[in-house]
Amino acid sequence: MSGMDYRKSGVDVREGERAVTLMKEAVRSTFGPEVLSDLGHFGGLFRADFSGMREPVLVASTDGVGTKLKVASMMGRYDTVGRDLVNHCVDDILVQGARPLFFLDYIACGELSAVTVARIVTGLADACRENGCALLGGETAEMPGFYASGDYDVAGTIVGVVERDGIVDGSGIIPGDMLLGLRSTGLHTNGYTLARKVLFEMAGMDPGDTHPLLEGETVGDALLRVHKSYLGLVTPLLDEGLLKGLAHITGGGIEGNLSRILPAGCGAVVRLSWPVPGLFRLVRKLGGVSDSGMKEAFNLGIGMVLVVSPGNLDRVEKKLEELGGEFHRIGEVIPGSGVIFENEDGWE
Numbered sequence: 001m002s003g004m005d006y007r008k009s010g011v012d013v014r015e016g017e018r019a020v021t022l023m024k025e026a027v028r029s030t031f032g033p034e035v036l037s038d039l040g041h042f043g044g045l046f047r048a049d050f051s052g053m054r055e056p057v058l059v060a061s062t063d064g065v066g067t068k069l070k071v072a073s074m075m076g077r078y079d080t081v082g083r084d085l086v087n088h089c090v091d092d093i094l095v096q097g098a099r100p101l102f103f104l105d106y107i108a109c110g111e112l113s114a115v116t117v118a119r120i121v122t123g124l125a126d127a128c129r130e131n132g133c134a135l136l137g138g139e140t141a142e143m144p145g146f147y148a149s150g151d152y153d154v155a156g157t158i159v160g161v162v163e164r165d166g167i168v169d170g171s172g173i174i175p176g177d178m179l180l181g182l183r184s185t186g187l188h189t190n191g192y193t194l195a196r197k198v199l200f201e202m203a204g205m206d207p208g209d210t211h212p213l214l215e216g217e218t219v220g221d222a223l224l225r226v227h228k229s230y231l232g233l234v235t236p237l238l239d240e241g242l243l244k245g246l247a248h249i250t251g252g253g254i255e256g257n258l259s260r261i262l263p264a265g266c267g268a269v270v271r272l273s274w275p276v277p278g279l280f281r282l283v284r285k286l287g288g289v290s291d292s293g294m295k296e297a298f299n300l301g302i303g304m305v306l307v308v309s310p311g312n313l314d315r316v317e318k319k320l321e322e323l324g325g326e327f328h329r330i331g332e333v334i335p336g337s338g339v340i341f342e343n344e345d346g347w348e
Helices: 013-028 068-075 081-094 114-131 192-202 219-223 231-239 253-261 278-287 291-297 310-322
Strands: 056-064 099-109 134-142 152-163 178-183 245-248 266-271 302-308 327-335 339-342
Touching (some): 013 114, 013 134, 056 081, 068 081, 068 192, 068 219, 081 099, 081 152, 081 231, 099 114, 099 231, 114 134, 192 219, 192 278, 231 302, 231 310, 253 266, 253 291, 253 302, 253 339, 278 291, 302 310
Parallel strands (some): 099 134, 266 339
Antiparallel strands (some): 056 152, 099 152, 178 302, 178 327, 245 302, 266 327
């Protein structure tokens, strides 16, 4: 009679080793000369060289992909969620003016599939390369009895750097400053619990279904559109000192996130005058979701808000056009507090 061992209890160490083999070249492709360690070390070694900076400040952030992973599971497609995670974290530190240095990931599951984990990590590595940061390390935890078989959770931590006098904190924002909205690619990584409830449970749709509002795209593909990194668009504007504030539009929508950067005595008027993408309009229509509910849960097609002084507005818009950025003038800063929505024509 054979006794119990780790594999029989539900944890397959050899499958974890296979996952490392499958992902290692993708991870190594993110390494520059500043990375002094390899896969398998207990900690990642990063030689930080700030010799070209006067007063470097490290900026760190941690986040996850949320229930977007449920859509990935439904479709058996995990090649995009790693990119979602990195880009989300890059945008979170970008709003304070920081550029990414390195990234660490954590993947947890009920039953480990080496191929699935490798696909997630390859997406992480692809996004790290695109954003110029190293995928310095990570952890994959197989936890049967805690996660169901087929369930995956993905989280990550990013570390970046900014000059102290280059920190963007919104403190210089005043009434009269203008708001520019950079277009999102879709839901990004927020609002998926509501979207899945409406589309899959209430409306009975499948990921492969289409709808006229999606213009030929399937529901699953629309939901899995990759969270956009705004690093390439925003960095040149930061380098020229053209931005007074930045808000990454995540959970809480435009109102919840723009309010976070407005100083005391300042509110904002946002005009929903841009065309709201079809996926948001589909959720609103099929779920009977109120306008206030939509604003609270979703970015509505605006993934990043820039606060710009009127004197720099034309220059910022010209720069964004040169960089190929999609943007809209969405409002301005006013005396008071809070965020007010006006002129809601974007639903049509």
